[in-house]
Amino acid sequence: MNLRNEMRLxxxxxxxxxxxxxxxxxxxxxxxxxxxxxxxxxxxxVSEAVTNAIIHGYDNPNEYVQLITQIYDDCVxxxxxxxxxxxxxIELARQPLYTxxxxxxxxxxxxxxxxxxxxxxxxxxxxxxxxxxxxxKYIRNDTAETERDE
Amino acid sequence: MLTGNExxxxxxxxxxxxxxxxxxxxxxxxxxxxxxxxSSIRHLILDLRNLNFMDSSGIGVFIGRYKTISKRGGQVCxxxxxxxxxxxxxxxxxxxxxKVYNTVEQAVDGIRGEAV
Ligand SMILES: Nc1ncnc2c1ncn2[C@@H]1O[C@H](COP(=O)(O)OP(=O)(O)O)[C@@H](O)[C@H]1O
Ligand SMILES: [Mg+2]
Numbered sequence: 581m582n583l584r585n586e587m588r589l590x591x592x593x594x595x596x597x598x599x600x601x602x603x604x605x606x607x608x609x610x611x612x613x614x615x616x617x618x619x620x621x622x623x624x625x626v627s628e629a630v631t632n633a634i635i636h637g638y639d640n641p642n643e644y645v646q647l648i649t650q651i652y653d654d655c656v657x658x659x660x661x662x663x664x665x666x667x668x669x670i671e672l673a674r675q676p677l678y679t680x681x682x683x684x685x686x687x688x689x690x691x692x693x694x695x696x697x698x699x700x701x702x703x704x705x706x707x708x709x710x711x712x713x714x715x716x717k718y719i720r721n722d723t724a725e726t727e728r729d730e
Numbered sequence: 731m732l733t734g735n736e737x738x739x740x741x742x743x744x745x746x747x748x749x750x751x752x753x754x755x756x757x758x759x760x761x762x763x764x765x766x767x768x769s770s771i772r773h774l775i776l777d778l779r780n781l782n783f784m785d786s787s788g789i790g791v792f793i794g795r796y797k798t799i800s801k802r803g804g805q806v807c808x809x810x811x812x813x814x815x816x817x818x819x820x821x822x823x824x825x826x827x828x829k830v831y832n833t834v835e836q837a838v839d840g841i842r843g844e845a846v
Contacts, residue, residue, distance in 0.1 A: 595753035602783075620814040627785040631752040685759065685790035689822050693786050696821045 585611060585651040593638040593645055593662070595631075601647055602626040608649050609656045612719040621697035622656065622717055628690040629660035629713045636680065637664030637711055655699075655718045663710035670703050732761045733780075740772040740804075741841060743834055747780040750788035759791050766795065772804035775837045779810035789822040796827055805829055805844070807837040 587608050591597045602623040609622055626647075633645045646661040667673045673680075674695075679688035694701045700716040731754070736743040742765060750758060765771070774795060778784075796806045807829040811819065819825055831837040 595751075598751050598753050599749060617813065620817075623783065624785050624814070624818065627751055627783075631785065631787065635752060685755075685794045687786050687789035687793060687822065689786040689789055693818065693821055697817070 581652045583650060583652060587649050589647040590644050591647070592641060593634045593643045593664075594641045595634060597645070598627055598630050598634065601630040601645075605647070605649050605656075605658060609651065609717075609719075611651055612654075612656060613721045614656075614717075614719045615721070618717065618719055622658070625694045625697045625701075625715055625717075626658060626660070628694050629658075629715065632690055632713070633660055633662035633664065633711065635684070635686075637662035637666075639665070654720075655716050658715045658717075659712060660715075661710065661712045666707040666709050667703070667705035667711055668707050670705055674703065732758065732765075735765060737771075738838055740770060741775060741838060742766070742768075742771045742773070743775045743777065743838075745777045745780065749783040750781060750791065751783065751785050752787040755787040755791050759794065762791070762795055763798075766798055769802070772799070772802050773807070773841050774799050774804065775807045775809060775834055775841075777809045777834050778812070778815055781812075781815065784815055784818055786818070786822065789818070789824060792824055792828065800827075805841055807831055807840065809834050809837050 589604060605626045606619050606623050630645060643664060648659040650657040672678055674691040676692045677688040679686040694715060698715040698717050702714040705711040731747045732744055733747050734745045748754065799806050809831045811830060829840060831840055
């Protein structure tokens with residue numbers, strides 16, 4: 581895999597940064613010439629992961645969420661990292677409709693949305709240490725096609 | 731954000747604008763619940779024409795209002811669903827509980843048709 585470009589961002593765990601994060605990744609990923617649908621998928625998945633870091637990872641707005649985006653010839657790799665609470669049971673957390681915060685009217689569909697909209701979703705987490713969500717989206721444009729054929 | 735609310739007898743029509751993520755969900759939820767305090771409202775039409783973005787936070791908002799409306803024996807309809815919204819709604823299974831119409835007029839007719 582040939583790393584074409586990479587960006588790293590860090591921002592406070594405040595909800596107004598959810599929009600900033602998804603727009604920033606979408607703008608950066610535009611280098612791969614994705615379709616509108618691919619861009620919408622990426623924005624939605626980033627929004628889910630960043631929101632989770634802010635509301636589940638941290639319980640206060642003064643911690644940092646880290647966002648790394650790498651561009652390869654045929655895909656975008658996104659990592660959303662928090663150093664917050666962590667997840668006890670990752671398998672349970674990833675199940676559709678599971679939420680630990682039903683009182684906030686969370687739907688428990690965040691991970692399901694990430695899995696549906698992205699090609700790969702990997703979750704690493706440990707209680708008390710934090711969570712890293714790594715997502716991959718393949719961009720099926722013509723340039724990528726040609727280079728993959730080589 | 732809510733814009734341009736309209737009443738047609740027992741139907742409340744609400745237009746959602748902008749982005750429905752976790753950051754905006756609280757405000758939208760509050761505004762909707764204030765409107766729904768009026769117990770003469772039986773049906774809710776959410777027009778999504780100008781909603782540019784939604785993630786799973788929006789699913790929670792829709793399900794919560796659906797619960798209120800279904801207790802009144804009413805329906806929640808959504809209209810003007812763009813492709814990004816359609817995919818979120820599809821994944822979430824919301825299509826099973828919400829009725830989808832192309833336009834607000836069709837939603838009103840749909841509700842009237844069933845109410846007879
Ligand atoms: N970054 C995180 N830190 C701690 N817990 C998390 C994190 N992300 C997800 N979780 C846990 O996984 C559950 C499911 O997440 P998700 O599918 O996005 O649903 P929701 O956000 O609606 O609760 C959350 O309710 C929470 O318990
Ligand atoms: Mg979530």
